[in-house]
Amino acid sequence: MARYPQLLHAVLETVRPRELAEFYRRLIGLRYRPGDEPPADDSADDPEWLVLVDSGGARRLAVLHVDRLPPLADRQPRTTWPQHDFPWQSHVDLTVPDLAELRRQRGRAKALGAELLHDQAGSHAEPMYAFADPTGHPFCIFVA
Known part of the structure; x- marks a missing residue:
């Protein structure tokens, strides 16, 4: 086994x-x-x-x-996603059931302190938003 x-x-x-x-x-x-x-x-x-x-x-x-972690903007090299000059090394993915909930969660994430990095909500293939959390870690919310 x-x-x-x-x-x-x-x-x-x-x-x-x-x-x-x-x-x-x-x-x-x-x-x-x-x-x-x-x-x-x-x-x-x-x-x-x-x-x-x-x-x-x-x-x-x-x-x-950790004692020190520079802000996302100060990190070298900084992610260039969605271009792949320097992609994310890891991130968290979250899903929602539909486009209406995706839009609602965008508002919640921003109200909680997230920064919108990329808006792909209009995509028919994979509607999603990419964010940075308040300390700069990237995460995505997309329609499953």
Whole structure:
């Protein structure tokens, strides 16, 4: 019987772990793994590692604190997607069922702090939007 490693979750690095975790928690509708929730009082919150889980408790996304990560615009080389001079090395894909929901989610993503990088909503083959999250990680929302 063949045995394979199992994918646990994707990890995003950031200098602001709570902010990034909160962005994805609200965007995707995830929740914190027990023990990773924000403090109930006004105490300092400087986590090294946060995990977001789905409603069944399965890990979906983790956020890791790093001391330094230049903003997307300062990174060399910066992604040139959708041209492929310097493509993304990785990104998160999210899906929605139809074009109306795609447009609604564009508004939600922007309201949560995402930057629109590419608008392909008019494509008949694959309507989608590409964004950068508040710390510069790319992600896409497209019609499945």
